[in-house]
Amino acid sequence: MSQNILTPRYVSKTKRRVILMTENLQKWDVIIIGGGIAGLTASVILSKANKKVLILEKAKQIGGRATTIEKAGGLLNLGPHAIYPNGPGVKILEELNIKLNGGSPVSKGTLLYENKTYPLTLSPVALLTSKLLKWKEKREFIKLVSGLNKINTKFIQNISLYDWVEAHIIEEKVKKLFYMLCRLSSYCNDPKRSSAGIIIEQVKLGLTGVRYLDGGWQTLVDQLKQQALSHGVTIKENHHIIELLGTHPNITLIDSLDVTFTTEHVISTSTPANTLSMIKSEQMSSTLKQYRDLCIPVKGAFWDIVLKKTTNLNVKFALGLDEPLYYSNQSAVANLVTEPNLHIIHLGKYLSTDEKLDPKKNHKQLKNFLSVIEPDWEKEVVFQRFLPSLTVCNAMPSTNMPKINTEISEIPGLYVAGDWVTTNGLLADASITSAKAAADAILEEASSLTYTG
Ligand SMILES: Cc1cc2nc3c(=O)[nH]c(=O)nc-3n(C[C@H](O)[C@H](O)[C@H](O)COP(=O)(O)OP(=O)(O)OC[C@H]3O[C@@H](n4cnc5c(N)ncnc54)[C@H](O)[C@@H]3O)c2cc1C
Known part of the structure; x- marks a missing residue:
């Protein structure tokens, strides 16, 4: 009998791998790689349908980028996190009975332009009195924002945001304001690469409101985890x-300590590059290779702070117009402190794709920004952490992005989910919708097998 090149035996022979431990005694219906929002969501859907599910997480604890830490009486998400209540992800979470309590940031804020502050509002009446814009700029901006919902974004998916803006906006300051809104709702700061259609759709969604979660995004992780455990999911950190070796129904996963696991299906919620690195067979990895090569991560520099008090309580939200900067006092509207009077401040710089990373410069830029809003911030800090380069999203919605499906056709039984899979929506919406799509595809396959007997 010819040796199947994908069996672990062959690998152990060729690579002289010593399998130190084996957990093969148990064969799982589905193993999910990664215990972030995507992995947890998929696990709940599958376990509710009576599948035997194992989540394998490389970190000490699950949660991924949705983890919240508690520091000095404050609850800090990994950078600023807001849920889109009208996005496709929330619908799925609500179907799973996940509670998303919290508060929405006020629509009024502060805008920083050429080192001066201006009131930031999208209300047409307030805009009319703004000193930032001249009359014709006001007219153009109001027309632009009020006409956004009429834009059929399906037809401009392959047009860059830059080209769209150049073709539709005349005034330079209005272009800047529009780019600022695009950054705010998508985190993308690359107009020449990003898709006008997808970014404008996200701006429309953002304008319907966002919500900061009471207790931080950890509450989302904890609720999903509770549901997963109550339906019998096993979680191993x-x-x-x-x-990853083999295909459906005999897939073997090997971890960095040579522990092996066997399963019928796998959902990888890791990055495209990391998922690809698990597949050692050249012939089987061309789809993943294409995804890895085309996915450009969206990155940002973030500074999370707990302040004893704010001297400028009026400013709860601020954005840079000529610099890609963000400020938010999330505790002003959401319950994020375990000790009274503290403030949870998130600052961020939206990094552009080709920008050379300069953490010192970026931190200084953020400090200057904060000093404009809170001149005495240094005296009030009880905790701070600067995160120079975080991946907000594994794939920028670019003009040349292929449709990324959850099923990897060359490897039957392997599915992918995460914010780089183009099921529906951006950011966490993409993670949640792709997780559901992957889980549904596995359940559908199982039910069609049952039906045909
Ligand atoms: C600063 C910042 C701000 C953000 N703001 C927002 C926002 O406002 N709104 C929004 O919707 N989204 C936001 N996001 C994005 C959102 O956090 C993510 O889209 C979402 O949390 C991703 O979930 P996930 O499960 O797909 O991926 P992850 O959270 O990355 O989870 C993947 C998990 O897989 C594990 N893993 C990876 N490889 C392996 C392996 N080989 N073996 C075992 N385990 C592995 C990782 O450790 C991780 O726990 C933000 C992200 C950041 C960083």
């Missing part, structure tokens, strides 16, 4: 999967 500290397992870094490095290799």
